[in-house]
Structure formats: C-alpha cells, structure tokens
Amino acid sequence: MTGCNLETIRYYEKIGVMPEPPRTSKNYRAYDESHVGRLRFIMRARELGFTLEEIRDLLALVDGGAQTCGEVQVLANTHLDSVRAKIADLKRIEHVLSSTVAQCTGGDVPECPVIDALTEVT
Amino acid sequence: MTGCNLETIRYYEKIGVMPEPPRTSKNYRAYDESHVGRLRFIMRARELGFTLEEIRDLLALVDGGAQTCGEVQVLANTHLDSVRAKIADLKRIEHVLSSTVAQCTGGDVPECPVIDALTEVT
DNA sequence: CTTGAGCCTGTACTGGCTACAGACCTTAGG
DNA sequence: CCTAAGGTCTGTAGCCAGTACAGGCTCAAG
Numbered sequence: 001m002t003g004c005n006l007e008t009i010r011y012y013e014k015i016g017v018m019p020e021p022p023r024t025s026k027n028y029r030a031y032d033e034s035h036v037g038r039l040r041f042i043m044r045a046r047e048l049g050f051t052l053e054e055i056r057d058l059l060a061l062v063d064g065g066a067q068t069c070g071e072v073q074v075l076a077n078t079h080l081d082s083v084r085a086k087i088a089d090l091k092r093i094e095h096v097l098s099s100t101v102a103q104c105t106g107g108d109v110p111e112c113p114v115i116d117a118l119t120e121v122t
Numbered sequence: 123m124t125g126c127n128l129e130t131i132r133y134y135e136k137i138g139v140m141p142e143p144p145r146t147s148k149n150y151r152a153y154d155e156s157h158v159g160r161l162r163f164i165m166r167a168r169e170l171g172f173t174l175e176e177i178r179d180l181l182a183l184v185d186g187g188a189q190t191c192g193e194v195q196v197l198a199n200t201h202l203d204s205v206r207a208k209i210a211d212l213k214r215i216e217h218v219l220s221s222t223v224a225q226c227t228g229g230d231v232p233e234c235p236v237i238d239a240l241t242e243v244t
Numbered sequence: 245c246t247t248g249a250g251c252c253t254g255t256a257c258t259g260g261c262t263a264c265a266g267a268c269c270t271t272a273g274g
Numbered sequence: 275c276c277t278a279a280g281g282t283c284t285g286t287a288g289c290c291a292g293t294a295c296a297g298g299c300t301c302a303a304g
Contacts, residue, residue, distance in 0.1 A: 006282080011261060026269060028282060037241070044240045049215045052260070062237060069234035073226040076236045080219050083212055090209045093171050097202050104195040112191035114198045115184060118166045119159070128251080133292060148300060150251060174291070 002039050009039065017042060017056055050079055124161050131161065139164060139178055172201055 012018035018038060021029045038059075045055045057075055061067035096117075103113040134140035140160060143151045160181075167177045179197055183189035218239075225235040 005262080007263080008261065010284095015260090026282085027284095028269085041240045046260090047215075048219055049212070058237075058240070065232075067232055067234065067237065068230045069226050069232070069236075070228045070230060072234045072236045073223060073228050076219060076223045076226075080216065080223060083216050083219065087209060087212045087216060090171070090205055090212065093169075094202065094205050094209060097170055097198060097205065101195060101198045101202060104191050104198075106192045106195050108190045108192060110187075110189060110191070112189065112194045114191075114194050115180075115189065118163045118180070127293080129294080130292065132253095137291090148251085150300085168291090 002036060002043065004039055004043060012039070012042060012052075015052065017052060017059060048079075049083055054079055124158060124165065126161055126165060134161070134164060134174075137174065139174060139181060170201075171205055176201055 009018060013020055018035065021031050021035055024030050041059070041062075042052075042055055045058060046052075050058070054075060058072065061071055061075075100113050100117050105111075131140060135142055140157065143153050143157055146152050163181070163184075164174075164177055167180060168174075172180070176197060180194065183193055183197075222235050222239050227233075
C-alpha cells in the first residue's frame with residue numbers, strides 16, 4: 001500500500017504522529033484513506049530529512065486547518081538550513097579524506113598518509 | 123587536555139576502543155601519553171565521520187603494528203564512498219526543498235507549495 | 245573544617261526505527 | 275473439517291554514539 005513497515009506505523013502511532021485507527025472485531029487495525037494520506041505525508045517529509053519532531057510541528061499546523069504559508073515556510077527554511085549545514089560538514093570531510101587518500105601508495109608498506117593524519121602530534 | 127568529555131572516554135573504554143588505564147590508589151584513572159595519543163586518533167577519525175566500528179578496524183590494523191597502506195586505503199575509500207553517498211542524498215533533498223520553498227508566498231494564506239508537495243496524491 | 249568541585253560506578257535516556265517472543269487469527273490445501 | 279503456514283496483536287529489547295543523571299568517595303582552597 002504505502003511500502004511502509006507495519007512496525008514503523010505502530011511506532012508512529014505510539015509517538016502520536018499517527019492517530020490510533022479503529023479496530024475490527026478481532027482487534028486488527030482498520031486504516032482508511034485518511035490514514036494512508038497522513039502516512040504518505042510523514043513518509044515524504046522523512047524522505048526530505050525532516051525529523052519526526054519537525055513533522056509533528058508541521059502536522060500540528062495542518063491539523064489545526066489554519067496553517068499559513070508563512071508558518072510552514074519558517075519550519076521548512078529552518079530545516080533547509082540544517083540540511084545545508086550537514087552538506088557543508090560532509091564536504092569538508094570529503095575534501096580532507098579524498099586529498100589524504102590520494103597520497104596513499106596503496107602498497108604493502110606500513111607508512112600511510114591516512115594513519116599519519118590521524119596520528120600527527122600537532 | 124584533549125577536550126573530550128570524560129564520560130565519552132569511559133564509553134570508549136567500555137566498548138573496547140580505549141584500553142582500561144591503570145588506577146591510582148584511590149581508584150582514579152591514570153592516563154599516560156599513549157592513552158592521549160590513542161584518544162586523539164579516535165577523535166580525529168570521528169571528526170572525519172568514521173564510525174566507532176570502522177575506527178575499531180583501523181585501530182586493529184595499527185595495533186598489530188603490521189598495517190599496510192593498502193589495507194588502510196581500502197577502509198578509507200569505503201568510508202569516503204559513504205560520505206559521498208550522504209552528500210548526494212542531502213543535495214537531492216536540498217534541491218527539492220529549496221525549489222519548493224522558493225514558491226512560497228510566505229503570507230497568511232493557507233495555500234502552501236510545501237504542504238502541497240507533502241500532500242499530493244500522485 | 246567546611247564547601248564546592250572533581251572523580252567513581254551504574255543506570256536510564258535520546259531518535260528512528262528494527263527484531264524478536266508468545267499469543268491470537270486467517271486462509272489455502274488436502 | 276483439519277492442519278500448517280502465514281498474517282496480526284502486544285510488549286520488550288536492541289542498534290549507534292554518546293549524554294545525563296543518582297549516590298558515593300576524595301581532594302583542594304579558604
């Protein structure tokens with residue numbers, strides 16, 4: 001249906017981002033279209049890297065029905081900033097790592113620029 | 123000394139990447155230069171995004187004293203690949219998110235391109 | 245001599261799930 | 275109709291890389 005693991009949905013239910021669905025006579029969860037829609041919302045937001053806490057905030061706005069584009073934009077921009085910060089961080093790592101590895105001879109010798117970089121005294 | 127939280131060092135000791143140091147008569151940990159060096163190694167590797175599992179592997183090579191540049195290079199390249207994969211992932215997110223937010227009016231209206239993107243049926 | 249700071253051990257918590265155990269239910273085949 | 279294999283149910287424990295206590299001991303300054 002959504003490709004989402006059932007246990008993940010149960011987890012979302014437990015932490016309160018998914019509502020508890022009605023049950024069948026045998027106590028099975030009976031989801032309807034609204035649940036599927038909400039789950040998709042959560043899954044898409046997760047794909048965009050929003051934390052469940054941020055998603056809770058987004059949902060609170062939408063659930064109120066009175067969300068404004070301005071409010072949503074603030075949340076999205078905050079998240080965008082953190083995504084950009086992570087990219088910058090990883091790029092720094094990528095740069096250091098790739099330029100160090102590039103100096104490796106790759107042979108059977110014990111001397112290694114990577115180890116040197118991790119061991120250096122300075 | 124190293125700027126590392128004491129409780130983090132204890133954690134490293136517990137999971138076996140730091141050796142248990144000798145104790146003073148009052149049971150206080152007595153670190154020497156070798157411990158400091160090893161901790162710095164771990165901290166630098168963490169800064170480069172290596173997991174403690176990967177660091178364990180690196181240390182196993184170094185501890186044997188018979189590490190070769192080739193072996194280290196393999197570990198470093200594997201990690202580099204995962205860093206690059208994360209960057210690619212975050213860039214995709216950054217692209218989608220920034221182009222969606224760019225369409226926001228930011229006003230008091232309920233219509234919002236970000237919400238639309240999360241809610242769309244397709 | 246007291247007071248505040250350090251260290252000691254052990255346990256519980258974080259996020260975002262995943263992986264069971266043990267019980268119940270459903271469905272297909274014989 | 276019966277059985278076996280698969281689903282679902284609840285609850286708990288685990289992953290990573292630490293952080294945050296509680297409750298006790300020790301140490302240095304005033």
